[in-house]
Amino acid sequence: MTTPVGTKWIGALSLATFGMSIAVLTPIQVLLPLQIEAIDPAGKVLALGWITAAAAVVSIVVCPVAGALSDRTTSRFGRRRPWVLGSGLMCCAALIALGAQDTILGVALLWITVQAATNALYAALTAAVPDQVPVHQRGVVSAFVGLPLPLSLIVGTFIVSTVVTGQFAAYLTLALAELAFILPFVLHPADKPVTRQVSRPRFRLHADLVWAFGCRFAIQIANAVGTLYLLYYLRDVVHRPDPAKSVFLLILIYTAGVVPASVVAGRWSDRSGRRKPFVIVSSVVVAAAMLVLGLGNTWPSALVAAILMGVGYGVYLAVDNALITQVLPSDADRGRDLGLVNIANTAPQAVAPALAGIVITSFGGYTPLYLLAGACGLIGAALIQPVRSVR
Numbered sequence: 001m002t003t004p005v006g007t008k009w010i011g012a013l014s015l016a017t018f019g020m021s022i023a024v025l026t027p028i029q030v031l032l033p034l035q036i037e038a039i040d041p042a043g044k045v046l047a048l049g050w051i052t053a054a055a056a057v058v059s060i061v062v063c064p065v066a067g068a069l070s071d072r073t074t075s076r077f078g079r080r081r082p083w084v085l086g087s088g089l090m091c092c093a094a095l096i097a098l099g100a101q102d103t104i105l106g107v108a109l110l111w112i113t114v115q116a117a118t119n120a121l122y123a124a125l126t127a128a129v130p131d132q133v134p135v136h137q138r139g140v141v142s143a144f145v146g147l148p149l150p151l152s153l154i155v156g157t158f159i160v161s162t163v164v165t166g167q168f169a170a171y172l173t174l175a176l177a178e179l180a181f182i183l184p185f186v187l188h189p190a191d192k193p194v195t196r197q198v199s200r201p202r203f204r205l206h207a208d209l210v211w212a213f214g215c216r217f218a219i220q221i222a223n224a225v226g227t228l229y230l231l232y233y234l235r236d237v238v239h240r241p242d243p244a245k246s247v248f249l250l251i252l253i254y255t256a257g258v259v260p261a262s263v264v265a266g267r268w269s270d271r272s273g274r275r276k277p278f279v280i281v282s283s284v285v286v287a288a289a290m291l292v293l294g295l296g297n298t299w300p301s302a303l304v305a306a307i308l309m310g311v312g313y314g315v316y317l318a319v320d321n322a323l324i325t326q327v328l329p330s331d332a333d334r335g336r337d338l339g340l341v342n343i344a345n346t347a348p349q350a351v352a353p354a355l356a357g358i359v360i361t362s363f364g365g366y367t368p369l370y371l372l373a374g375a376c377g378l379i380g381a382a383l384i385q386p387v388r389s390v391r
Contacts, residue, residue, distance in 0.1 A: 004137045005190070010144050012184040016084060016125055018148035019181025023091050023174055024118040025149070026156030027098075028052065031170055032111065038167075039104055051108045055115035056350035060343050066120035067127060067339030071332060078191030079335070080131065083124035088182040091117035092175040099171030121182070122342060127335035130325040132190055136270055138322040143266030146317030150255040150310075157248070206329035208387045209337065216324070216344035218380035219283055219316060224352035225359075226290050226309075226373040233366045237297050246299075250306040257310020258317070266318035274391045275326070278319040280381045285312030287377025294370030326390045 036051070037044040070083045094113040101107045126145070133141045159177075160170040230250070235243040269278050289308035292301050328337045359369045 005133050009190050012188045014144040016182040016185040017145050018152050019178040020118050020121050021148050021152035022156040023178035025153050030160050047104050053350045055112045056346050058112050059115045059119040059346040062116045063119040063123045063342040064336055064339030067123035067335030070124050071335040076193050078193055080124040080128045081186050081191045085186045087117045087120035092179045095171050095175035099168035123339045126338045130334050139266035139270040142321035143262040143318035150258050208327040208389045211386045212324055212327050213341055213344050214383040215380045218376045220348040222373040222376035224348040225356050228352055228356050237366050238299055253306040254310040257307050258314035261311045261314030262318040265315040269319045275319050275323040279384045282312045282315035283377050283381035287374040290370045290374035294367045323390050
């Protein structure tokens with residue numbers, strides 16, 4: 001394909017990604033911890049840990065399976081839109097039901113359902129990029145797919161903490177917002193029907209896809225490990241008087257770095273036709289942010305780290321997503337292969353809590369934790385270099 005996609009399609013895709021992100025990121029940051037604490041104050045830490053880990057494990061399975069099924073969908077509405085609508089409705093219903101739960105088991109089952117639905121939704125949305133977008137435009141489009149993630153965290157947190165009050169009202173608001181934001185993509189006619197099944201090559205691991213997966217896994221481990229205990233780090237090491245507000249300020253600074261860096265890097269990589277240098281440099285910048293956190297242990301160093309992390313991760317989000325679409329081994333199985341790659345996004349959510357807990361308790365606190373995160377960033381930079389099919 002050589003015809004660029006229009007701004008309406010890019011906007012619809014970006015809005016759908018925003019809706020998905022606000023549905024899954026806001027509860028994990030605010031609502032879910034408070035809900036579990038209200039049900040079981042004494043066991044809240046353990047309960048939150050196993051619920052989020054179980055949901056991450058389910059997500060690992062759901063994303064490639066949903067992607068593969070969407071590849072094979074021959075609906076007259078296209079391959080991806082039926083999955084976006086179906087999984088969006090499923091997520092909406094689960095969020096509303098979650099708001100009424102008062103048992104740990106009920107919370108666990110419905111949160112797993114939310115995660116499963118949003119991962120099926122994500123599989124369809126990410127597959128739409130190589131379906132519709134020519135290679136020379138994928139950097140900037142990938143930037144607009146990545147931007148909703150940090151923005152949704154800020155907007156969602158503001159809504160549930162300021163605009164609406166009460167557990168059920170907060171979940172209901174998120175559910176309706178998610179559904180509203182995916183509708184423009186569902187109604188956009190660009191997703192053409194596939195009227196026949198194309199022949200598919202036997203599944204095999206493609207070397208470039210494996211290297212790209214390894215890079216993403218390392219970077220997401222660095223991100224998850226580095227941010228998981230940030231509130232505790234600010235309270236116990238930096239000694240901020242209001243660590244929760246400090247975390248929110250760091251998120252704002254981080255987002256202010258992500259937005260321009262992502263758009264500029266996406267456009268630059270499209271024009272140059274090069275992806276790997278951007279991924280390598282951004283991975284090193286992410287590693288540098290973690291090293292500043294680990295060695296600085298002050299509020300000014302935390303501010304510097306937030307700026308570095310925003311710029312580095314913004315460049316990474318845009319260009320790595322574009323690079324991934326260029327190393328897919330089969331056009332007929334884009335959804336499945338992108339679903340497999342997405343394991344590199346979800347698996348760290350299950351691995352990071354255990355890894356971070358071991359490092360903090362066994363190796364002397366937060367400095368080793370952030371040094372480990374920095375090392376993961378450098379590993380990510382190294383793993384992308386063997387990719388051969390993309391410059």
